[in-house]
């Protein structure tokens with residue numbers, strides 16, 4: 137019998153390392169990586185209507201409306217690579233999104249098995265975001281100082297160009313962090329009250345954070361994750 141799928145939510149402020157870790161762990165664990173920010177950026181690159189709409193919000197550091205975001209995730213969950221489960225990165229970001237995710241997973245007989253909050257002191261976030269560089273082809277994440285590519289300006293994995301996200305500029309970064317506290321902090325409490333929240337220290341080496349996350353997930357798997 138196939139193991140029950142595993143759905144994990146990564147929470148944490150912008151710059152906490154959710155994307156970097158979700159990319160690593162999803163590959164290692166054979167789970168889909170569902171990053172709503174990446175999906176919006178893909179739409180933007182492909183000049184879709186959804187991309188144009190999302191851009192209006194993204195460039196100001198505001199959240200894209202729930203209805204649009206939830207519909208996009210609903211579509212993404214229909215893809216076959218989600219059969220074994222997924223790591224959600226940057227979603228849910230509001231209580232309404234968290235409730236919608238529960239309903240969507242319930243339709244597939246699944247649920248959120250764990251939410252992991254990656255904690256990083258606020259002072260560190262701005263420095264991380266301002267030095268962040270992202271690859272054009274697949275969104276691999278680097279940092280000019282803390283995680284530099286082997287060849288400056290080029291992705292280690294696919295050789296594509298690295299660029300600075302428009303919303304990683306200081307003015308927008310401040311607004312994104314504020315939006316996180318206003319709108320996403322309640323999501324932390326939502327999962328805490330269900331007893332499925334674990335906190336991990338994100339202010340350590342990238343490899344150490346990966347290890348800490350793997351430990352949490354291994355404990356979850358040993359605990360007999362089920363979809364009931």
Ligand code: AMP
Pocket residue numbers: 150172173174176193194195197198199200201205225226227228229230233303312
């Ligand atoms: P991220 O790549 O996760 O930092 O997301 C970049 C931007 O995309 C955010 O600042 C929002 O404008 C938008 N976005 C990403 N995920 C969501 C979401 N779950 N809900 C609303 N807006 C989102």
